[in-house]
Amino acid sequence: MTVRADVTTAAGEPAGHVIFKQTDHGVVVKARLMNLSPGEHGFHIHETGACSPDFKAAGGHYDPLRAKHGFDSEGGYHVGDLPNLIVEADGTASADFFAPQLTLEAYEDDRYPFTLADADGSAVMVHAKGDDYQAQPPGSTGERVACGVIFAD
Incomplete structure (x- = not known):
């Protein structure tokens, strides 16, 4: 299964896309x-599949375990924490991550x-x-500048 999120900036400009591909052991994020x-x-x-003009409708980081924020936090991190993106001088970024904690299978319990x-x-x-990978509460990353709703192709 593959899921695509089309991303837009806060100004409403297209900002590319993120592909989520299910594997046997987690999700590849491109x-x-x-x-x-x-x-x-x-x-x-x-946590919520909504992008309003200020992107607040998306809620906080996806965190069903109620963990502390950041990869460097003692005791774990938010399920929705991903590595930082590095944007080039021309405004583009290309990155691939593996997220073993995620699935695209639909169910309602937190497992x-x-x-x-x-x-x-x-x-x-x-x-x-x-992201500094540890700030408590989350927020060291500043404003939300681009958002995409995750949906199935």
Whole structure:
């Protein structure tokens, strides 16, 4: 199964897409983005499949375990935490990640691996600044600058 999220900037410009591909052991995430400011950007899965003009409708990071934020946090990290994106001088970013904690299979209970296809969906979010992988509460990444609703092809 493959799922695609078309991403737009806060100004409404197309910003590329993110492909999520189910494997036997998790989800491969392939980001192909554009129209972003150069540098390091936080990149996360958010809990609700909605992108309003300010992207607040997407809710917080996808975190069914109620863990602390960041890969460097003691005791684990949010299910929706992903590595930072590096945006080139021309505004593009291309990155591939493997997320063993995720699945595209639909079910409603919170169990491992965690589904992106629950009743309210999920969204992929690009933030203004790079993630420090530990800030509590989350928020060191700044404003939400691009968002895409995750949906099945």
